[in-house]
Amino acid sequence: xxxxxxxxxxxxxxxxxxxxxxxxxxxxxxxxxxxxxxxxxxxxxxxxxxxxxxxxxxxxxxxxxxxxxxxxxxxxxxxxxxxxxxxxxxxxxxxxxxxxxxxxxxxxxxxxxxxxxxxxxxxxxxxxxxxxxxxxxxxxxxxxxxxxxxxxxxxxxxxxxxxxxxxxxxxxxxxxxxxxxxxxxxxxxxxxxxxxxxxxxxxxxxxxxxxxxxxxxxxxxxxxxxxxxxxxxxxxxxxxxxxxxxxxxxxxxxxxxxxxxxxxxxxxxxxxxxxxxxxxxxxxxxxxx
Numbered sequence: 461x462x463x464x465x466x467x468x469x470x471x472x473x474x475x476x477x478x479x480x481x482x483x484x485x486x487x488x489x490x491x492x493x494x495x496x497x498x499x500x501x502x503x504x505x506x507x508x509x510x511x512x513x514x515x516x517x518x519x520x521x522x523x524x525x526x527x528x529x530x531x532x533x534x535x536x537x538x539x540x541x542x543x544x545x546x547x548x549x550x551x552x553x554x555x556x557x558x559x560x561x562x563x564x565x566x567x568x569x570x571x572x573x574x575x576x577x578x579x580x581x582x583x584x585x586x587x588x589x590x591x592x593x594x595x596x597x598x599x600x601x602x603x604x605x606x607x608x609x610x611x612x613x614x615x616x617x618x619x620x621x622x623x624x625x626x627x628x629x630x631x632x633x634x635x636x637x638x639x640x641x642x643x644x645x646x647x648x649x650x651x652x653x654x655x656x657x658x659x660x661x662x663x664x665x666x667x668x669x670x671x672x673x674x675x676x677x678x679x680x681x682x683x684x685x686x687x688x689x690x691x692x693x694x695x696x697x698x699x700x701x702x703x704x705x706x707x708x709x710x711x712x713x714x715x716x717x718x719x720x721x722x723x724x725x726x727x728x729x730x731x732x733x734x735x736x737x738x739x740x741x742x743x744x745x746x747x748x749x
Contacts, residue, residue, distance in 0.1 A: 466500045493735075506530070506718040513714060524656030527719035539630030539719045541694070543726070548611055549697055550679045553618035558672060562664065565655050568627075569634040570642060580631065595688055602689055609662030613689040614697075618679050626671055633667035634660065665692035675729050 496592065505513065507525040515522070533539045566582075567578050598617060602608040607616070637660065645655045662670070683699040690696055702723065705716050 476584070502717050502721065505714055506721055508714050510712055510714055513572045529714045530722065533719035533722060535714060536698055537705055537719055538693075538701060539698065539722055542696060542698040545611070545695055545701075546680055546697040546699075546723075547726070549614045549618070549674060553615045553622070553679050554672060556619040557573045557622040557626050557675060561623050562630050562661065562668070563656070564623070564627045565630035566660050568631050569637075570652070570655075570660075579609050579629075583627045587628065589641050591621070591684065595684075598685075599688055603709065608689060609691045609695065611695055614682075614685055617685060617689065618682070622675055622679070628673065629665065629671055630667055633664055637663050665733060669734045673731055673734050676730050680727055 468598075481611070504522060506523045506529055507527070507528055509524050509528075512522055512524050513618070552679070568580055595678070599608075602613045602617075634661040641659055642655055644660055652660075680697075681699060683703075686697050686700045690700070693701075702716060702719050705712070705719065
């Protein structure tokens with residue numbers, strides 16, 4: 461046989477590029493820097509004096525930096541009181557919403573009955589209803605229940621409105637739990653409360669942590685329902701309390717920005733404390749095996 465007949469075909473090996481595309485990485489860095497510009501500007505403004513900001517302008521290089529804005533925001537502007545009110549509203553509302561939504565999700569997945577799908581669709585339909593449509597009904601209902609201008613008004617309504625979303629999310633997490641675990645525990649003599657508390661809840665921990673992070677942020681940063689259901693300044697949360705610092709003719713922007721930065725600390729602490737569970741909760745069901 462000739463040499464050409466016995467020659468093996470040459471295989472071309474394409475070089476696989478390692479690492480991210482430099483153009484994509486550059487675009488990501490540009491957008492990240494654009495997003496950080498207002499945040500960096502807010503941090504710098506919080507350390508400036510009121511006179512320096514007014515005379516030199518926002519984009520000027522500060523001539524004097526001070527921590528006095530944070531001290532005045534905490535003591536004189538009432539940020540400490542507003543922050544406490546936010547915690548007194550957020551923590552009970554979060555606990556009620558998480559507890560009852562996890563029980564609803566367990567019941568919808570664990571028990572097979574005719575109305576399970578309509579009840580689930582009712583929760584989903586509640587997510588599609590704009591909150592603005594409910595302003596007047598909620599206001600009149602709070603008056604009828606004699607809870608207007610109390611912290612219980614915000615606690616109860618936040619719990620009720622977040623219940624639909626929490627049930628929707630936790631039901632999807634609950635469906636990832638093998639049904640055989642419930643049946644095995646039932647054969648071993650465990651009642652439904654023990655199955656829910658010792659099997660379902662521990663397996664739902666990533667989902668509960670991810671949901672708690674989102675719900676804490678949403679309730680803590682709420683502004684709409686606070687101005688609808690509260691009137692007394694002593695009861696206002698941090699969002700509406702900071703709005704009171706703005707004057708009619710002149711505003712102390714360094715003071716307001718310092719108070720806003722203080723208000724962001726709790727949500728940042730919650731996110732970084734639950735970051736591992738938050739990521740695990742988002743990736744549940746993304747891979748198999």
